[in-house]
Amino acid sequence: MLKKIAFVAALAATAALASPVVAADYPERDVTYIIPFNAGGESDVTARLQDAPFRSLTGKGFVIQYQPGAGGAAAWSQLNGLSDDGYTIMGINLPHLFLQPMSGQVGYKTEDITVVNVFQLTPHALLVNADSPIKTLDDYIAAAKQAPGATTVAGTGSNTANQVAQETFDQAAGITTTYVPFTGTAATTAALLGNQVSAQWGFTTVAVEQADKVRMLGVALDERHPLFPDVPTFKEKGIDLVGGAHRGVAVPKGTPEETRQAISDIFTKINQDPAFKQKMDEGGYILLDLGYEDMDKFMSDLGAEYVAVGKALGLVK
């Protein structure tokens, strides 16, 4: 008897939660935020920093879970199978979402992922060890021209933002360098600090973390980064490399429209929280305001860029 009552109650509760009325009072409980990478990484840190403003905005918190594997593909391929009531969101990274499906069977297609907000960019940065003889971007290009392929550059993962940066830069500058992939930013940076490689394709965040131990030769922005006014942009040097790794959130396919907009709005507001903004700025991140309403255009524009990049560089078939 008790079981029957419980069963009916459970059905009723499920029905209640699935109703569209949810969007108006969203969120009514904690939201599960799945990170497709290991704990302690940049996606994780960002999510945890977003938790405080989320709490002050909504009164609820994030329940952060990790689902690492295959450079994020393990989680993204399972996104649409998760509960779509708006209480499960997943971090996403670009260009991963574009490049991974292009390179083969990874379990999902770019169109399958419903991105609702892109809130952050970490721009590409070319880094060398502080005691390296290479002092400027011109030195780097000269050294690479002198001995094609001999310059080893560390980067995180294969077919990732770092590798895109390396290939794009090399083509534009007319040089050949050897890309050496590592797992995780920490290992990549360690390789640079230990002089196991000549340079590193990383992001501005690495330069901020490592401060005096690394020298940033160039940054992939339209204008110089506020924290590094002495570092030229690649554009200034005639190399068209602007971009980096974007971070955002996505929801399972069946999530209702109002909920998607609600989630997007919350993340936009999180970006405006002064304490959060300060931590992000100090860390070298660039905050973006790309909400759900801009998403279709953003994704298709960026997607077209990456398709061209991927094909032209032979990274993908």
Place this chain on the structure above:
Amino acid sequence: MIGRAHRIDLALGLGVLALCAWMGLTARGFSPFASIFPLFIASVCGGLTLLLLVLAVLGRLPMPPTASGYATRRLGLVLAMGLWTALIPFIGFAPASVAGFLAVGMTAKYEPWTARQWLLFCLLAIVCVAVLTLFFVHVLAVPLTEGSLFRG
């Protein structure tokens, strides 16, 4: 019986050899860098397996440990855990685990039980599963499925 080899060593050698062959052949279809290591290890393993077979035939390998005990019980355990795992997506983690707990307990039961012992055992099953489930769901915030039977 070949040479002085134990049957199980022969089975091991041939089995692993087949595995290495398959993995090595599959590896040829990978991109250059992704195939180096699998090919390397498959070859080394293949070489080791051949060495193993030679040593086995020459009788130079120690006797593998013999297993005492009942094979039926062993099989029973594997089947019980298999059934347990199969049930989880259907009736939910907690109910499947209670059933599984009982099933596994049965495979280890060697003497007859009084009614009291039966009751105690069933209660223990429920308590253990409940405590663990609550710990994971509430303290560690790990959701454990409620089962497709109960969902919509």
Place this chain on the structure above:
Amino acid sequence: MTLIENLLNALTPLNLVLAIGGVVAGTVVGALPGLTATMAVAVLTPLTFTMAPDSAMIALGAIYTGAIYGGCYSAILVNTPGTPSAIATTFDGFPMAKRGDGDLALTLANLASVCGGLVGALGLLLLAPPLAEVALAFGPVEYFWLAMLGLTLVAGLSRGSLVKGLIGCAIGLLISMVGTAVVGGDARYTFGTPLLLGGINIVVALIGLFCVPVLIDLVATPDEHLQVSDEVRGYRLREALGIAWARRWNLLRSSVIGTVIGILPAAGGAIASLIAYGEARRSSRTPELFGKGAPDGIIASESANNATVGGGFIPTLTLGIPGTPADAIILGALLVHGVRTGPNLFSEQSAIVYTFMFGLILSTVLMLPIGLVLGRYAYKSIIAVPKTVLAPAIALLTIVGTYAIHNSIGEVWLMLALGVLGWVLNRADVPPAPIVLGVVLGPIAEQGFVQAWLIGNATQNVAGMFFGRPISLAIIAAVLLVLLYPLLSRRRPRGSEAE
């Protein structure tokens, strides 16, 4: 703040409670097969976000220390390492337990862990900046050879012949290749399923290959799981202290090995404990006792793995590069608290850092009484509980531990399949330790191999890359020593070798 003030800060009532609570929580989680130290830190980290930075760090350090220590419980009592760093503890811990000395084994493990943890923590406190440089000297080549050393060690130290051990390692390496390749990004051996795309999880392999065969054999006979002596004995602390003191050089050496290996990012307790164990056996006067319940084995393994806690914090705090996977999580937590690691940590935020280091020492010391009590409790439960309850309880833990990783029922099936495979291989005298270590070290070995090849090829000097660097040569020498050991030890008459 002066050093004394930092010390007192670590001893405030709140921090003391956090340290005790952390050690208890960490030990319990680490003891359960299926929940690793990394997992313990990962799930308990969010609870620290409401605390002040130094208190949070003390709590996290305590949890991590306890978890690494806790892995010895299931290793000794159930022949399943609670964490990969306790693999070497099973070699002698379980045989000791089987013959009725489980309580002694637990106490020894406790003493060794405390000692190792202290050496690691002292290394952190006194020598962090210079030791961090060691971390950077290890490049891809060195990691490759280190992985090879770990594998040959485990093959040579496990039960059974060296050839079978090496085959076990190779099988483990092949298992580790399932999933996405780091270099090239191919999906390898995945049969097109998303389940295998992420590779075979280490915990799945650990539980499957160690724990399930134990369960299979547990139910097969009505005999007692562990022998118990008839007289009631206490903690056997005096006895253990006597044994430990007699082996103090082993203790010290293993602790130092653990600290140094812990400094190497990504290396961790598994390799450290194996190297310490191997070295202990090599320099022992009675090497034939290892693997059958020699106290030296437990001492070596447990002191080394707890030393990696302190050692691992060295690159974490000094360079911002995590020494072990759990350190990566702690690093993230620090960033959330606004603690910026790196060269400035010791100068600008020295109060937090020194308070934390004293807190780590405190937690390690607290492990002694807490560990003894918890160990006693664990021992009593295991021997008192009948098999009809023990087997299902362990089965429950394995299933929930596997399922909880990714909420994937597929991984539970994977664990069972590996379990059956592990049992079959065990019957063929291929023990689980080499296979699991192959899975653990596979990525390190492969990446080191391919990266070294890429760098060597870029400078047209592949051979020089692999065989020309001083540190690598030392490691290669050690590898050869391990491989030739069976031949060497047979020629050398036993007992005549002086230390």
